[in-house]
Amino acid sequence: MPTQPLNPHLPFGENKQADWYGKDILSVKQFSRDDLQYVFGVAHEMRGMVERVGTFDLLKGKILANLFYEPSTRTSSSFTAAMERLGGSVIPINEVKYSSVSKGESLPDTIRTLECYADVIVLRHPETGSAAIAAKAAKKPVINAGDGVGEHPTQALLDTFTIMEELGRLDNLTVTMLGDLKYGRTVHSLARLLSQFSGIKLNYVSPDILRMPKEVMDEVAAKGVPQAEFASLEKALPETDVLYVTRVQKERFEDPADYEKVKGAYVIDPKVMKAAKQEMAVMHPLPRVGEISPDFDDDPRAAYFRQMEYGLYVRMALLAMVLGKA
Numbered sequence: 576m577p578t579q580p581l582n583p584h585l586p587f588g589e590n591k592q593a594d595w596y597g598k599d600i601l602s603v604k605q606f607s608r609d610d611l612q613y614v615f616g617v618a619h620e621m622r623g624m625v626e627r628v629g630t631f632d633l634l635k636g637k638i639l640a641n642l643f644y645e646p647s648t649r650t651s652s653s654f655t656a657a658m659e660r661l662g663g664s665v666i667p668i669n670e671v672k673y674s675s676v677s678k679g680e681s682l683p684d685t686i687r688t689l690e691c692y693a694d695v696i697v698l699r700h701p702e703t704g705s706a707a708i709a710a711k712a713a714k715k716p717v718i719n720a721g722d723g724v725g726e727h728p729t730q731a732l733l734d735t736f737t738i739m740e741e742l743g744r745l746d747n748l749t750v751t752m753l754g755d756l757k758y759g760r761t762v763h764s765l766a767r768l769l770s771q772f773s774g775i776k777l778n779y780v781s782p783d784i785l786r787m788p789k790e791v792m793d794e795v796a797a798k799g800v801p802q803a804e805f806a807s808l809e810k811a812l813p814e815t816d817v818l819y820v821t822r823v824q825k826e827r828f829e830d831p832a833d834y835e836k837v838k839g840a841y842v843i844d845p846k847v848m849k850a851a852k853q854e855m856a857v858m859h860p861l862p863r864v865g866e867i868s869p870d871f872d873d874d875p876r877a878a879y880f881r882q883m884e885y886g887l888y889v890r891m892a893l894l895a896m897v898l899g900k901a
């Protein structure tokens with residue numbers, strides 16, 4: 576049966592409301608098209624409120640524990656900003672070495688501790704599956720802010736919101752993912768989330784040792800989405816509507832020599848982008864370390880800085896949803 580295109584501009588009260596109160600957000604697999612419509616509607620309301628009043632009291636009296644075992648700038652600070660813009664407050668644990676984790680405290684015990692003080696926990700951790708372990712230990716909602724090379728669901732939600740804002744649709748798109756597709760958890764989540772839309776084609780451009788994991792490709796294939804792998808961008812770029820660039824994740828390589836072989840494999844700059852459509856978007860979860868030249872930043876197709884701002888509204892929406900205020 577044909578599905579209705581998403582309309583992010585519907586007020587969220589008119590969208591099908593999912594019951595997210597008290598729920599964990601661990602994987603994009605939890606989100607249907609209707610759920611996305613709902614998240615986007617709430618995010619739009621949040622954007623309007625931030626533009627009109629800046630900060631408001633929707634989550635006044637609520638506390639977020641922001642627990643990061645790995646470095647972060649965007650995810651950590653946007654969750655902090657989201658909570659504070661909603662009138663709540665934050666327990667920031669950005670350096671676990673200064674917490675009792677450095678004394679050997681387990682993840683479940685750390686989670687049980689923080690939920691004594693907070694209403695919701697955002698967790699980034701280097702091990703795949705850690706968010707699910709934390710959620711099992713917790714009675715309060717846990718939001719996965721990246722679990723090793725597993726998933727980064729809130730990033731994929733803000734990525735799809737960005738695509739809607741930039742191109743106005745999530746159906747009938749060719750999305751090309753470029754760079755480190757093996758270790759890049761953002762592309763694992765995004766490929767899974769996009770696979771429920773119609774007319775989607777996914778291109779994967781990477782060095783051989785950084786190809787998209789078979790497990791992700793099999794899940795996407797099961798949804799009937801065509802996928803193609805390339806070693807160079809040349810063939811895929813002209814048909815691309817969204818070019819999703821990723822950093823080669825040096826910190827995940829066991830052998831530094833392997834990193835040296837593939838770092839700098841692809842660089843997006845104005846010359847390369849001459850072969851791309853005029854109406855398309857270049858995205859990146861950031862940080863970048865040379866894979867997009869700053870010379871391209873002023874091009875209207877460069878959406879990666881706007882993408883960061885959209886993340887604030889989406890994370891405001893998610894916090895309000897799991898705390899029963901949306």
Ligand code: CP
Pocket residue numbers: 646647648649650651721730860861862
């Ligand atoms: N996109 C992203 O997860 O960025 P940070 O690592 O800075 O949070």
